[in-house]
């Protein structure tokens with residue numbers, strides 16, 4: 001399928017307005033690949049006609065699907081293990097009392113990050129005394145996170161002990177998949193939230209995972225996101241970014257303590 005420059009620009013502008021992410025011209029082929037299926041579902045073999053329907057036709061429900069398709073959702077359990085080691089150390093030093101330990105997975109994608117944190121907290125704190133909130137721009141990803149059913153492959157970094165304790169192995173039609181156990185899911189809540197817009201009232205957090213999402217933004221938008229996220233970190237709490245992301249030059253007021261780990265002092 002082909003996509004005219006005009007249609008690409010229209011999609012890129014709408015996507016940028018909603019997500020804050022710029023689609024550079026080099027992404028045109030990727031956009032074609034991702035929108036083809038959606039156009040087919042609407043019985044259209046012409047991508048320009050599909051873009052007209054969504055953008056000119058102001059079809060909001062279809063636009064949500066386009067945004068879902070254009071976000072990059074790659075994730076897996078216990079990705080970037082240094083953060084989990086740091087978190088485990090933090091929990092070891094934690095004094096009793098002081099309320100629930102709260103963690104926010106701020107671009108949670110399909111939920112593997114939030115459930116990895118949950119496994120660690122359940123192991124180190126116990127069944128109660130902690131909460132996790134996962135948020136993502138993509139409603140499809142929020143739905144997937146709530147389902148908590150994953151290809152086994154995504155758990156390649158998960159210890160066999162955690163797999164056994166916190167996950168169910170699929171059989172029959174679910175062969176090759178795992179389901180996160182209900183008891184673990186009970187303390188993990190997912191909701192849709194756009195980091196480029198005022199955030200829902202989700203309280204404050206001891207640790208915020210803001211990983212592998214800033215990479216898609218220009219410096220101004222990155223700074224804006226960090227400005228919005230920062231008040232939700234408890235004083236003395238931490239912000240984790242992806243290891244390929246940097247907050248240097250952003251003047252955030254956060255203190256770098258280790259690679260991709262920042263403290264709110």
Ligand SMILES: C[S@@+](CC[C@H](N)C(=O)[O-])C[C@H]1O[C@@H](n2cnc3c(N)ncnc32)[C@H](O)[C@@H]1O
Nearest residue numbers: 019071074075107109137138194195211212213
């Ligand atoms: C590559 S995934 C990162 C998942 C996980 N944090 C990790 O490190 O494995 C990036 C996620 O950011 C989400 N995202 C992109 N723009 C966003 C925005 N403006 N607000 C909230 N989430 C956004 C995407 O939907 C996607 O699920």
